[in-house]
Amino acid sequence: MPLSEKAIVCACEDVSVHDIDDAIEHGYPDIESLKRYTGLGTGPCQGKSCEVGAMRICAQRNAVPPPAQVPFRARPPLAPTSMAAYAGLPAGVTGARHPTAGLRPTWGRGAHPLQPPAPLPGSADIVIVGGGIMGLALAWNLAGRGAGRVLALERGYLCEGASGRNGGGVRAQWTTPTLIELAKESIAFMARFAQELGINVWLRRGGYLFLAHDDETLRRIEYGAELQKRHGLATRVITPGEAGEIVPQLDTSKFLAASWNPEDGVVFPWPFLWGYADGARRRGAQVETFTRVTGIEVSGGRVRGVQTDRGRVTADRVVIAAGAWSPTVARLAGVQLPNVPYRHEIVSSEPLKPFLGPLVSMLGTGLYFSQSMRGEIVGGMGDPDEEPGLNQTSSLRFLARYGRALSELVPQLGAVKLLRQWAGCYDVTPDHSPVLGETPGVAGLLQMSGFVGHGFMMAPAVARRMAEWMGGAKDEIFERYSVRRFAEGRLIKETFIIG
Numbered sequence: 179m180p181l182s183e184k185a186i187v188c189a190c191e192d193v194s195v196h197d198i199d200d201a202i203e204h205g206y207p208d209i210e211s212l213k214r215y216t217g218l219g220t221g222p223c224q225g226k227s228c229e230v231g232a233m234r235i236c237a238q239r240n241a242v243p244p245p246a247q248v249p250f251r252a253r254p255p256l257a258p259t260s261m262a263a264y265a266g267l268p269a270g271v272t273g274a275r276h277p278t279a280g281l282r283p284t285w286g287r288g289a290h291p292l293q294p295p296a297p298l299p300g301s302a303d304i305v306i307v308g309g310g311i312m313g314l315a316l317a318w319n320l321a322g323r324g325a326g327r328v329l330a331l332e333r334g335y336l337c338e339g340a341s342g343r344n345g346g347g348v349r350a351q352w353t354t355p356t357l358i359e360l361a362k363e364s365i366a367f368m369a370r371f372a373q374e375l376g377i378n379v380w381l382r383r384g385g386y387l388f389l390a391h392d393d394e395t396l397r398r399i400e401y402g403a404e405l406q407k408r409h410g411l412a413t414r415v416i417t418p419g420e421a422g423e424i425v426p427q428l429d430t431s432k433f434l435a436a437s438w439n440p441e442d443g444v445v446f447p448w449p450f451l452w453g454y455a456d457g458a459r460r461r462g463a464q465v466e467t468f469t470r471v472t473g474i475e476v477s478g479g480r481v482r483g484v485q486t487d488r489g490r491v492t493a494d495r496v497v498i499a500a501g502a503w504s505p506t507v508a509r510l511a512g513v514q515l516p517n518v519p520y521r522h523e524i525v526s527s528e529p530l531k532p533f534l535g536p537l538v539s540m541l542g543t544g545l546y547f548s549q550s551m552r553g554e555i556v557g558g559m560g561d562p563d564e565e566p567g568l569n570q571t572s573s574l575r576f577l578a579r580y581g582r583a584l585s586e587l588v589p590q591l592g593a594v595k596l597l598r599q600w601a602g603c604y605d606v607t608p609d610h611s612p613v614l615g616e617t618p619g620v621a622g623l624l625q626m627s628g629f630v631g632h633g634f635m636m637a638p639a640v641a642r643r644m645a646e647w648m649g650g651a652k653d654e655i656f657e658r659y660s661v662r663r664f665a666e667g668r669l670i671k672e673t674f675i676i677g
């Protein structure tokens with residue numbers, strides 16, 4: 179390789195000119211994709227030293243048109259700031275909730291400048307709306323089964339939605355047999371993702387440690403552990419002392435017991451999307467980014483196709499896999515979904531030496547944190563006062579609440595600096611369980627949404643089963659999770675939702 183290609187553009191993440199050319203060659207030249215594909219701008223300099231250089235290379239290669247040569251979205255904090263500084267903010271910061279407007283697209287109104295100029299095909303057998311993990315995993319599975327012409331449409335870059343914004347926690351510790359089995363299959367698939375799809379998703383099985391701070395939660399984890407054991411998991415309820423042996427930095431006076439499964443873990447979410455998208459294309463499916471579905475055509479009680487900002491595509495089957503935007507997309511077909519979007523915030527610290535094996539979660543408060551393969555502490559915390567809405571902005575209130583909760587549980591982390599904060603939307607249904615399968619009254623319109631804060635760890639198994647079911651196989655989950663259950667009052671009981 180010539181010396182000039184070895185030149186480092188991003189010193190924090192060790193990204194060279196060659197790495198940027200590689201990203202461009204793989205179809206990720208826009209700055210948001212480039213950041214995710216190479217990691218540039220995600221380290222301690224927060225992009226201050228590398229962003230301009232990377233953009234100049236993309237411009238020199240004519241990789242993106244001038245209107246798309248914009249900086250990536252700046253993430254708070256403006257400078258690395260210690261967790262203790264946030265934890266010590268006055269109570270007013272965490273008092274009343276101040277709703278803010280949702281993030282606007284960086285490219286303004288109209289079609290994205292990176293929208294491919296080629297027309298879409300006039301017809302497809304199956305159109306999938308949404309290029310998150312659900313839509314892409316489904317496209318890959320359908321294409322592998324020879325399901326005909328599959329077209330997946332994503333309005334932004336890959337990783338635009340919740341699938342590019344999540345914490346990467348994957349666990350089989352659930353409290354219904356269906357979710358335990360779905361998660362078990364998904365995690366097993368994640369372990370062989372690289373062999374199947376040729377990209378490393380950095381599965382690290384450091385376990386999941388759920389902390390119970392009161393008697394009622396203790397009873398719930400005992401019930402869960404018994405059920406999980408019957409499904410072949412190694413889960414056991416352990417004492418605070420035993421939890422302290424697994425994570426010595428925990429203040430063990432803060433909880434009564436813990437549920438521990440050493441085989442759960444964390445993944446790096448982004449490569450899943452690139453892997454599934456490339457794999458689906460290799461199998462003959464078409465995956466189109468920067469292409470927005472603007473209408474769904476329905477007549478005579480069945481779906482006929484979609485309208486997009488690149489033209490019309492007829493199709494007998496349309497799958498709504500648009501995550502938190504699924505109700506908006508369903509309304510295009512005159513269908514009301516009960517899903518409601520809620521912002522969920524998350525933050526990443528400076529990289530630390532590897533010290534934390536499991537993902538730790540305090541049940542009740544919704545605090546969770548884990549250490550990524552790059553050494554960062556990545557964590558979040560639900561906010562009971564969060565208002566519903568498609569809001570992806572970041573707040574100081576979250577940093578103050580998270581900083582306090584985490585530094586109380588792990589006092590040593592108070593000194594650690596926070597680097598990057600962002601938010602995504604949970605896609606929440608009334609019973610916190612997904613919406614899958616047919617839509618009453620609109621034949622051919624299929625639902626695949628409502629995965630709250632756990633869609634990532636369910637996607638590989640759900641997508642496999644959905645593709646088989648669409649091919650004619652019988653499968654009870656498409657009855658159990660049918661949208662009809664809300665009208666029929668058949669809500670599902672699941673108790674291990676976190677965040």
Ligand SMILES: Cc1cc2nc3c(=O)[nH]c(=O)nc-3n(C[C@H](O)[C@H](O)[C@H](O)COP(=O)(O)OP(=O)(O)OC[C@H]3O[C@@H](n4cnc5c(N)ncnc54)[C@H](O)[C@@H]3O)c2cc1C
Pocket residue numbers: 307308309310311312313331332333334337338339340341342343344345346347348469470471472499500501502503507522523524558601602603604626627628629630631632633634635636
């Ligand atoms: C902060 C956070 C942390 C999380 N942590 C975890 C975790 O640790 N483990 C876990 O398993 N899950 C986690 N989740 C949940 C998980 O990320 C989601 O359940 C999952 O990614 C949902 O995937 P999806 O494909 O349904 O939706 P998305 O990934 O949101 O994809 C939907 C896509 O549809 C596109 N779209 C919308 N409207 C249109 C349109 N009109 N035309 C074309 N495209 C459209 C959007 O741009 C989007 O890319 C977390 C979520 C958040 C927000």
